Amino acid sequence: MSAPPPGEAAAAGSAGTPDPRRRMLPIVAMALFIDSLGIGIIIPVAPKLIMELSALPLAEAAPIAGWLTLSYAVMQFLFSPVLGNLSDRYGRKPILLASLAALAVDYILMGFAPTLAWLFVGRIVAGIAGATFATANAVVADIIPPEKRAKYFGLNGAAWGMGFVIGPVVGGLLGQYGSRVPFFAAAAFTALNFLIALAVLRETLPPADRREFSARRANALGALRAMRRIPGALAILFVLFMYQIGHDTLPSTWAWMTMAKFGWAERDIGLSLAVLGVGTAVVQGGLVGLFTKRLGEYRTALLGLAGGAVGFVGYAYAPTPAMLFASVPLACLIGLTMPSIRAILSRATPANAQGELQGAIAGIVSFTAVIIPFTMTHLFSWATEHSPPYPGAPFLAAAVSLAVGAATLSRIRVPGRD
Numbered sequence: 576m577s578a579p580p581p582g583e584a585a586a587a588g589s590a591g592t593p594d595p596r597r598r599m600l601p602i603v604a605m606a607l608f609i610d611s612l613g614i615g616i617i618i619p620v621a622p623k624l625i626m627e628l629s630a631l632p633l634a635e636a637a638p639i640a641g642w643l644t645l646s647y648a649v650m651q652f653l654f655s656p657v658l659g660n661l662s663d664r665y666g667r668k669p670i671l672l673a674s675l676a677a678l679a680v681d682y683i684l685m686g687f688a689p690t691l692a693w694l695f696v697g698r699i700v701a702g703i704a705g706a707t708f709a710t711a712n713a714v715v716a717d718i719i720p721p722e723k724r725a726k727y728f729g730l731n732g733a734a735w736g737m738g739f740v741i742g743p744v745v746g747g748l749l750g751q752y753g754s755r756v757p758f759f760a761a762a763a764f765t766a767l768n769f770l771i772a773l774a775v776l777r778e779t780l781p782p783a784d785r786r787e788f789s790a791r792r793a794n795a796l797g798a799l800r801a802m803r804r805i806p807g808a809l810a811i812l813f814v815l816f817m818y819q820i821g822h823d824t825l826p827s828t829w830a831w832m833t834m835a836k837f838g839w840a841e842r843d844i845g846l847s848l849a850v851l852g853v854g855t856a857v858v859q860g861g862l863v864g865l866f867t868k869r870l871g872e873y874r875t876a877l878l879g880l881a882g883g884a885v886g887f888v889g890y891a892y893a894p895t896p897a898m899l900f901a902s903v904p905l906a907c908l909i910g911l912t913m914p915s916i917r918a919i920l921s922r923a924t925p926a927n928a929q930g931e932l933q934g935a936i937a938g939i940v941s942f943t944a945v946i947i948p949f950t951m952t953h954l955f956s957w958a959t960e961h962s963p964p965y966p967g968a969p970f971l972a973a974a975v976s977l978a979v980g981a982a983t984l985s986r987i988r989v990p991g992r993d
Contacts (some may be wrong), residue, residue: 597718600727602776603711604734606671609768610678611735615742616757616764617682618848619841620750622830627754628691634959637831639691641952643698644827648944650702655937662710664788666778667717671710675769677701679762686758716921716932717779725872725918729863732914736855743852747845808920810987812939814880817980818912819943821883824973825851827948828955835959835966837896850900854907863914873984876915880981882908887974891967909977 625643626636662670677700684697715727746757833839833847866875886906893899917936924932951969958968 599714599777599779600718600730602772603671603714604731606675606768606772606776607711607731608734608738609764609771610675611738612742612745612761612764615738615740615848615852616746616749616761617685618743618826618830619747619845620754620757622834623750623841624685624688624754625691625694628688628694633831633834634956637828637952637956637959638949640831641827641949643694644948644952645945646695647698647702648941648946648948650699651941652938652945654703655941656935658710659713659932659935659937660788662713662780663786666780666785667710667714668772668776668778671776672769672772674710675765675772677703679765679769682758682762682765686755686762712917713932714779716924717784721918721922724921725867725875725914726864728914728917728921729859729867729910731859732863732910733856733858733860736852736859736910738852740849740852740856743845743848745845747842750841750845807987811916811919811984812935814876814980814984814987815913815916815936815939816943817976817983818880818883818909818916819940820947820976821887821909821973821980822913823943823947824887824951824969828951828969831952831955832890832966832969833899835955835964836893837899847896847900850903851907854903855910858907858910859914862908863911866911867915867918872915872918876912876919877981877984879908879911879915880977880984882906883912884974884977884981887970887977891969891971891974893967 621640622633622636625631625639626633629636629639631639658670658674681697681701684700685694688694688697711731712728715724715731719727745760749757749760829848829851830844833844837843839847863875866878870878882905886902886904886908889902890899890906893902920932920936951972954969954972955966958965
């Protein structure tokens with residue numbers, strides 16, 4: 576193994592001495608949990624609110640959800656590299672706090688929205704400053720030595736997934752009292768998250784490991800150009816792009832597909848998303864560390880892509896809810912992929928550029944979020960209005976993308992390949 580980049584040793588702490596900054600990891604994980612809890616709360620009721628404000632039926636309202644997600648994702652794509660570089664300059668805590676404050680405002684705006692235009696304003700505000708997950712993973716890179724990062728990236732993902740276990744259930748139950756109630760609950764949870772982070776979170780990036788902000792690097796293209804210095808990084812970022820197509824398909828079309836296929840209401844959607852959240856938490860909270868230790872990061876990522884592809888085919892063709900849930904264990908293996916890819920790239924990146932790396936990854940994630948929810952909701956609308964209707968079409972397309980990612984990863988040389 577090559578020597579760690581400059582500053583890496585500091586992140587690991589002195590030999591045999593636990594880094595006291597590790598006490599921040601549970602706090603960051605709690606921030607992610609509450610953050611995803613807020614997002615999960617609104618998923619079951621979002622279709623109903625859109626239909627109320629637009630006065631359109633299900634199939635015609637679905638593309639509006641795509642446009643809403645598009646507005647959020649465009650802002651994420653433009654501003655994630657900016658925030659990543661700002662966190663390399665000013666530290667992780669102020670960026671995390673700004674992200675949480677913006678999300679709280681977003682939920683309040685959406686809760687009061689009298690028109691669709693208000694919903695769009697809320698999503699734009701959140702997209703500009705919504706960098707919670709990228710900043711949290713930069714904290715992991717600040718503290719954890721390279722060979723253990725996949726495990727902790729996975730634990731962050733598990734905390735995020737657990738929010739989706741509880742959030743949709745709460746949202747589905749609250750949605751029975753009105754489609755706006757869950758938005759105010761999400762705002763309250765996010766405000767609580769902000770107060771916890773403000774009171775107890777300590778900075779994890781030492782001043783010695785910071786660097787000047789550069790506008791040249793603080794954009795998606797600049798961040799990708801910076802990744803060229805890492806051998807094989809651009810190839811693995813393409814695999815990441817294929818993974819994200821599959822990943823983004825589920826939250827953007829699950830509620831629409833299950834409503835069309837099985838006639839599910841908010842409660843059913845919320846409970847089903849809780850099942851998916853449990854699967855994600857098990858995979859990212861336990862299996863990532865186990866598999867990367869035994870198989871290595873490269874093979875673990877490959878397993879995640881292949882398993883996810885098979886599971887998504889099951890989602891696409893499931894004729895009954897029982898068959899849908901039978902596909903969950905395989906589909907949830909997709910959760911092995913992102914922590915492994917983050918670890919491969921983070922291992923080769925200097926300590927003072929970890930925020931930039933996470934910003935570059937967030938830029939890729941945001942780019943797919945620009946096109947995938949928009950594309951998949953329109954695909955759902957077309958396939959559902961087609962004769963015979965085929966509401967599972969988006970998941971079949973996602974399975975193809977994951978298979979392409981697995982095939983590509985199996986043929987290229989990437990950093991950290993075993």
